[in-house]
Amino acid sequence: MMTIEQFGRRLRARELTAVRVTEECLRRIEADNPRLNAFITVMADQALRQAREADQELAAGNDRGPLHGVPISIKDLLDIRGVPTTAASRVREGHVASHDAPTIVHLRQAGAVLVGKTNLHEFAFGTTNEDSAFGPARNPHDPTRSPGGSSGGSAASVAAGMALATIGTDTGGSIRIPAAACGIVGLKPSLGEVSIDGVVPLSRTLDHVGPLAQSVTDACLVYHALMGDAGAKPPAPMPIPGLRLAVPRKYFCDLLDGEVRARFEEALERLRTAGAHIDEVEIQHASDIAPVYLHLVMADAAAYHATALETMPEKYTPNVRLRLEMGRYVLGEDYVRALAGRERLRREVDAALSQHDALILPTLPIPAPTIGAATVEIDGVAEPVRNLMLRLTQPFNITGHPAMAMPSGNSADGLPCSVQLVGRSRQTDALIRVALACESPISGSAT
């Protein structure tokens, strides 16, 4: 499937139309969704109407910018007026959104074509997409594998050519984990940059909205559109010679699958060869990341779900219900301790970035796990899948720094590996400049 950038060039050269590409996406959804279960709701009629309007507008000289006529899928956690927001849960049965989320308003203003709403881990509370009232979404690279989560259907939809880009949410890694598992780009912007209004929350302390796409440029275009800046052009890549990157090895590189480690080290070597300067840094309190995250997300989620847990507990999938119930036992004093830990970690990541343009580390410690696996072996030790999948992404939900997952080649089994870049707080555009420069060296593709 072509990128948004390629689509835009061909659209304006009159080589294709928004209708034709939307029809192609809908054809792929019809053909492959029974196998991948990426979509919960397909909005074929609305999408074709939007595509026709986009073509008519362009013919009349009204060009809305880079997303004009672009087919995009939406995680079924964001409100689209007149459409159910299921959150992949029976708890939401009967819901129909009365308004568009502000991000959806911005996408419509940018001329995007909304092809449908994608599957996710129930209420975004999981990393594998297995616990969904609509059944698990599956990885296009190997349908016996998870596409990651919680935005698993979103990532699968782009990797399978059912949409040119998608919108996800990320509370502990739910954009970056599925992007990594499916071999695409995922951007978690800085905390608070993109509106989370009209989005079913998991943790309002940690929730982010952002794009998953086929390239850094595409992710940048969608990110700007989400903020209402549809006409923004991608910034110039930062020159690689002189680029200062830092690897936080302790904790972040302690527990990695052998092939993920190999692809990461190869990416570092290519960046060095291209002229980047790569140091090592330490996040002193990295070992406290999991307890800090757990106490924040569990308590936040429990507060949101308390009433439904009392009145309709049987409507949750069993695993999600139990984790939500656990959150109801977090004490207030421990939540406050977690907030203190959050502040400490934020300062330490700020300090690590003070002399560097970005941190660089793997996104997922493992390739996409088999659906149903509770543990994965690393160096002969069985590790819980959920803990592993969150390990390298949740730190930057805690601290709020912008982070981007980028493909870094495949394992011997053909499963994608991914590298993560983390930028300075509230400097997502600067991170994008770094990512544009690093995209080819990290992927190993020719420039």
Add this chain to the structure above:
Amino acid sequence: MTIESWLQAAIADAERRGLPELKPILEALARSTRALRAADFNDDASGRQSADGRTR
């Protein structure tokens, strides 16, 4: 409340509510809470200093 007394109370409450399968999850939460409370970024009303020299 100590972690031990909290854990006992939480497990008893979960069983009373018909959720005995919460016990291993609550035990995991207790281990995580123990780690959180042991971290050196926590405040301390006695004014004891943390490892980085800050007053806690």
